[in-house]
Amino acid sequence: MSLRQLFAPALLAVALMPLAFTAQAGHHEGRGYDREQMAERMEERRQEVYQRAELSEEQQDALNEAHADHREAVKALQEEYHARIAEILTEEERQAVSEAMREVHAEQRSEREHGKRSHRHEKPAVESAAE
Structure with missing residues (x-):
């Protein structure tokens, strides 16, 4: 198997990811998703980080400009x-x-959730080995 064949699925997934984000953005709009609220929360968190790091006003302004x-x-x-x-x-x-x-994502999410549930009911490896 060539390197191209090995990496083709990963490259396709990376190439299509923005389409998924676009679809997901539309998906959130119907659920009361509020970009303004999210932006406000992000700004509050950023300010908290700046305060904890004790950054000067000049540093904060420079970081905000870099972020923009x-x-x-x-x-x-x-x-x-x-x-x-x-x-x-x-x-x-x-x-x-x-x-x-969306279908692949839902299937993967279901598999992850199913995996988490099944692991909760399994005995730890140490106990299993002792039996």
Whole structure:
């Protein structure tokens, strides 16, 4: 098996991840997801970190500016990526990929939850070996 064949699924998953985030963002909107509240909480946490780290106003301003620059760069990169995806896939294909990703995610979440439940009822390895 070639290196390309080994890494193809991982590369595909990484390439499609922004589609999943887009689908997930739409999913949250119907559940009272409030971006403003989330932004406020993040800002409160950031301020708490700054206070605990005893950063000066100048350092805080510089970090806030770096954070804003980073967000804008990520946003621009996401827009570029979405434009490229739109060149490759039709709207129907993008919807099919999003749906397939939701299904895979739900299956994986179910498997993780099932795994957690089954581990709770298993005896520890030490006890099992003693029997």
